Amino acid sequence: MPTVKYRHLLIAAVLLVTGIISPQAAIASELEVIIGFHEYPGPSQQELIHTLGGQISREYRLIPAVVATVPAAGLATLRDHPLVAYIEENSEVTSIDPPYLPMLFGASVLPAAATGDEYEHSWGVQHIGSKAAHSQGITGKEIKIAVIDSGIDYNNEELDDNYRGGYDFVNDDDNPLDDSFNSHGTNVAGIIAAEKNGTGVVGVAPEASLYALKVLTSFGSGLTSDTVAAIQWAVDNKMDIINISIQGEDKESLR
Missing domain, CATH: 3.30.70.80 (Peptidase S8 propeptide/proteinase inhibitor I9)
Structure with missing residues (x-):
């Protein structure tokens, strides 16, 4: 022995x-x-x-x-x-929570302060100056964006019209609803493509098509293997842009 x-x-x-x-x-x-x-x-x-x-x-x-x-x-x-x-x-991957990531939606509820001009409350638009592009009709229409994250709250009034589907790699089903403690994927999706509807906030591409690829659990952690699978899904489904706001160890499989 x-x-x-x-x-x-x-x-x-x-x-x-x-x-x-x-x-x-x-x-x-x-x-x-x-x-x-x-x-x-x-x-x-x-x-x-x-x-x-x-x-x-x-x-x-x-x-x-x-x-x-x-x-x-x-x-x-x-x-x-x-x-x-x-x-x-x-190995494990986790969500990125930099100090500049605003909590736009919280638990699927827009902040009470987000009234009036929606551009005033839109962090992404202000930081890249996309309001000028919007005024010229450049709004991301027909652009397919995959958000690899904790899912998306597709019932949110700022995202529901732009949501097109996706996949939940955590639970292996086609319902990638964001149930994370900080609504991370929903907030990321809001920065990208919150709708220009006269209330709340507006995204940098308010008419883009959003696809949620859920790889993070409700606690904000996931696996490298699911992240690679999500990237593969995005390629197979001809996404124009892939957003991955997560972090982890340097891996050959993600290069």
Whole structure:
């Protein structure tokens, strides 16, 4: 029994030194990782993972990579295999809350102060001067914008006409409603495309089409794997612009 314990400790030490996993994950018997290959995965790559006791949960088309749960003892073998370009832990991503991000909507309710000229309360418009563009009819019409975030409150009166759909990668369904504690995705969507309806605020592109790609939970955190999947969705559905106001570790899969 002591021999088995020391073997596990040695494997963990090797994985830490080579940078495959974080210190927190080193004690786990198996890990969820993103495995990048030199070529798009086929039978050979799948067999390699299965031979080492791994299970593939997602395959990407945008990049030559898969998401898989793999025994910790097999990670070093995978890393050294000629088919493999990189292995990285499926780490956490979180929302970005810089001090200049205004809380435009709160819990789907416009602030009481947002009355009168809607341009006066519009942070994004003021900072890039898009009111002049609006006066010339440049409002983002027919531009498709994917918001990769905590979802969007598509019932909000400032966003409902511009919302076109999306996907919830957290719950794996087609209802990407924002249920985050700070309405992060809804606020980001408002800065981008709040409607010019004479009340509240107006976005920098008030006639753009909004698509919500939910990758963050109600607590404002998510996974790298879902973020990559959301980017793939945006490419597949021919989005013109992708907005990602989230942060995380530098990852090969996101480059």
